Amino acid sequence: MSSEATQRTLSAGDPLGTHRVLDPPGALPQPAERLCADTSRHFETEIVVDVETLNIDAASFRQMEEASGGDPDGVARLVLETVARRGKQHNPVTGSGGMLLGVVRRVGALAEHRGFAVGDRIATLASLSLTPLSLRRIVAVRPTSAQIDVEGAAIVFASAPLARMPGDMPERLALALLDVAGAAPQVARFAGSRDSVVVLGAGGKSGLLCAAEARRCVGRSGRVIGLEASPEYAADLRALGICDHVAVADARDPIAVRDVVLPLTGDAGADLTLSCVNVPGVELSAIVATRDRGKAYFFAMSTSFTAAALGAEGIGKDIDLYIGNGYAHGHAEHTLALVRESPALAQLLSSRYG
Incomplete structure (x- = not known):
């Protein structure tokens, strides 16, 4: 492959997201130990999302609640620690993640065919356990719904499904439903x-x-x-x-x-x-x-x-x-x-x- 073709491939990114895997080399994003969630690195197959809410998998949220003695601040600390260490919300105990709600910030040139535009409110339909994620802070933890309001950014790979939020029901309800839509x-x-x-x-x-x-x-x-x-x-x-x-x-x-x-x-x-x-x-x-x-x-x-x-x-x-x-x-x-x-x-x- 020529150097020019190699550069095009690198700027595009692998549709399965392997270009974001830090450890171990050659792994797919879901089983990987660590991902790169640096949104300043642009890949044309990716969609970048400003994240507002994490809808944590029920088994994962329950495990974190038990580990924190039911303290919502303890759950927040565990999420921040996991994301900082792994570049994704991939619970090391349950192995599960959840999904998120956010607003599209950037659509790569090779992702435009998916029909999403900057400003669209979307929910990811792929697990947080394979979604590159960075968090600036946690705003609120809501145990009843296993949802966590945050400020952060996520990266959606070309192979990862996502959905535009419906306009006929509350967003938090829609997010909860889409989490278990399968x-x-x-x-x-x-x-x-x-x-x-x-x-x-x-x-x-x-x-x-x-x-x-x-x-x-x-x-x-x-x-x-x-x-x-x-x-x-x-x-x-x-x-x-x-x-x-x-x-x-x-x-x-x-x-x-x-x-x-x-x-x-x-x-x-x-x-x-x-x-x-x-x-x-x-x-x-x-x-x-x-x-x-x-x-x-x-x-x-x-x-x-x-x-x-x-x-x-x-x-x-x-x-x-x-x-x-x-x-x-x-x-x-x-x-x-x-x-x-x-x-x-x-x-x-x-x-x-x-």
């Missing part, structure tokens, strides 16, 4: 008419969306069973009327989960079980709740692939295990449309996150 479209792929579907953590953000999508997919001839550890969230779920049965149960207790689900499914188990719980140690609950040759889908970032695979093997369960993918074609509009179609769901989510 959940509902996956349910639509897996749940069939007349199926029995179990949702673990059904009262939380992704759980509510999964339960609502499951109801839409299975129809009234199917069955949706919601399990939720929080009595308050379980009451909210009952009031929505999207589940045929709601039980207060800790998903870390597989025997308790089994004893709820089996009598409601003719002792067979569910056709599809969705795990939306933001704590570790719930893999076996999803497995025991699922019928032979059924499907278990793990959406939460706290899931252990090892625990799921060996757990199913250990109790002789022949079921299909799926790892949650936060991205699906059209997932942002799919999820926003689902909430728009249900005023009661929109009101509940808005009361928590809007």
